[in-house]
Amino acid sequence: MTAPHNSPYSSVNQKFQYAELNNHTIALSHGAAAIADAAWSGPRIRNVPGTNSTGSDEWSNLFIAKNANFDTAGLSHDEYLSLFNLAVHNLAVQEYIDFTNAADPSSMDFRKFDRFFESPGLEHRSGEKGGQPTTVFHALRSWVGNGTAPDTLPVEFSGGNGTPYIRNLCPYPAQAKYIGGDVSSANSYRCE
Structure with missing residues (x-):
């Protein structure tokens, strides 16, 4: 697909062959047009400088x-670009490189510490068809803090009838x- 000469929104509903x-x-x-527009346009100020912000920019504030109280809404366009360049060129390369870059192609250390739990039917937000894990942070904290790897992760969801x-x-x-018993209870299932 070639990029449209105008806004990508002018190509919405047009068909393309891949x-x-x-x-x-x-x-x-x-x-998809919104994603293309964002990619082609580059970074933008999330809020108009000088206006009240109803959300927060956690990345800028914390990292x-x-x-935590840093106010990105009060930045001018030039101040925002300087902050963005600081993040991309300095912090990303120097301070956060250890956990944002895979400089070592060996994943053996990670393999000693990985565990994958599939949650069938879970979409990208809670309240969907699949089970929403309820104790992931607690399980991760126990694993990292105490070395207790989780054997299971509990999930909760509602059936079609609520x-x-x-x-x-x-x-x-x-x-x-399923090993028998109440189908709504976790005790009626075993990992095999």
Whole structure:
């Protein structure tokens, strides 16, 4: 697909053929146009300088300015660009390189500390069809702090009729198998 000469929004609903997808034809959605517009436009000030902000810019506040009360809404365009350049060129390379870059291609240390839990049906937000993990942070804290790796992660979700269900996610490749009892109870399943 070639970039449109104007705004990507002018190509919404137009169909494009992708060689990478076996010449499959796909219509450009409004969301894809928004992503293209953001990528082509580069960084922008999230809020108009001098206006009240209803949200916060945690990355700028906590990682760049190291001040939870830092106000990005009060920045001029030039101040914002300086802050952005500081983050990209200095902090990203010097201060945060250890956890943002994979400089060592060996993943053996990570493999000693990884565990994958699939949550079937969980979409990108809670309240969907799949189970929302409820104790992930607690499990991670116990694992890092005490060396206690989680055997399961509990999830909660509602059935089609509103019945609450509790299950346990199993570490991959194991799956929860029904062993009998109340189908809404985690005790009725075992990781196999």
